[in-house]
Amino acid sequence: MSNELLHEGLCFLQTNRAFLGREFLTWLWFKSETQNHKIAIKQFESFHLYIDDRIVLSSSSGSVRENSLKGGTPAYAYEAGSALGSGKLVHEAKFILQDSERQWSFSILGEDLSLRTIRLPSVSEADSKAHISQRILYTQVLTDLIDELYKEYMKLRVSKNFSEELSNIRLWIDNKVSI
Numbered sequence: 001m002s003n004e005l006l007h008e009g010l011c012f013l014q015t016n017r018a019f020l021g022r023e024f025l026t027w028l029w030f031k032s033e034t035q036n037h038k039i040a041i042k043q044f045e046s047f048h049l050y051i052d053d054r055i056v057l058s059s060s061s062g063s064v065r066e067n068s069l070k071g072g073t074p075a076y077a078y079e080a081g082s083a084l085g086s087g088k089l090v091h092e093a094k095f096i097l098q099d100s101e102r103q104w105s106f107s108i109l110g111e112d113l114s115l116r117t118i119r120l121p122s123v124s125e126a127d128s129k130a131h132i133s134q135r136i137l138y139t140q141v142l143t144d145l146i147d148e149l150y151k152e153y154m155k156l157r158v159s160k161n162f163s164e165e166l167s168n169i170r171l172w173i174d175n176k177v178s179i
Contacts, residue, residue: 022058022110024153025090029055029075030169041148047099051075054107057088066091081176097145104142113150118142 031039032049040046055074058066067083074080090110094117097104102121109116120138123131156162 019089020154020157021113022089022091023157024113024150025093025108025110026084027153027165027169028095028149029090029093030172033075034168034172039149041145041152044145044148045099047097047145050096050098052094052096052105054092054094055080055090056092057083058091059086059088081173084173085177097142102138104138106142108146113146115143115146 028049029051032051037048037050038046039049051074053072053074054068054070056066056068057080067079067088069077069080092107092109094105094107097106104121105117105119107116108114118139120135120142123134123138156165
């Protein structure tokens with residue numbers, strides 16, 4: 001395959017599959033809120049996941065294509081529910097992830113699931129090599145968790161159970177709008 005064809009194929013996937021990332025972030029928000037912010041993944045201990053102080057919802061149609069909410073707890077704001085109710089999906093969100101001992105803070109962009117503004121758990125290692133190794137380990141744990149959550153979402157997305165999950169998401173959105 002030539003480089004030009006490969007480039008065209010990658011551009012097609014990036015353009016035409018970007019909605020999956022926005023769906024995934026919206027699903028993460030849904031799972032977090034409907035499970036009291038407790039998320040469990042097989043090979044990891046359970047952890048808590050919260051939307052922090054920033055969320056951006058967008059759509060490709062309508063007169064207002066983007067709602068950006070910052071400060072406090074925007075995931076619980078009426079405007080967030082209203083944006084979901086109008087068909088918008090999460091374009092970008094800042095999350096807090098906690099386990100029993102550590103806390104990560106990070107933003108994810110829905111288009112390509114890139115992690116941004118990562119704040120890792122504090123490292124107590126005084127030795128610079130040990131300090132760097134610990135930070136690399138914390139970064140790897142975070143990316144592994146996000147990867148596993150995405151795999152779980154994609155398995156659900158292609159299963160026959162997805163229509164039931166969509167019904168649950170619609171109920172969640174209806175409840176957010178009616179509050």
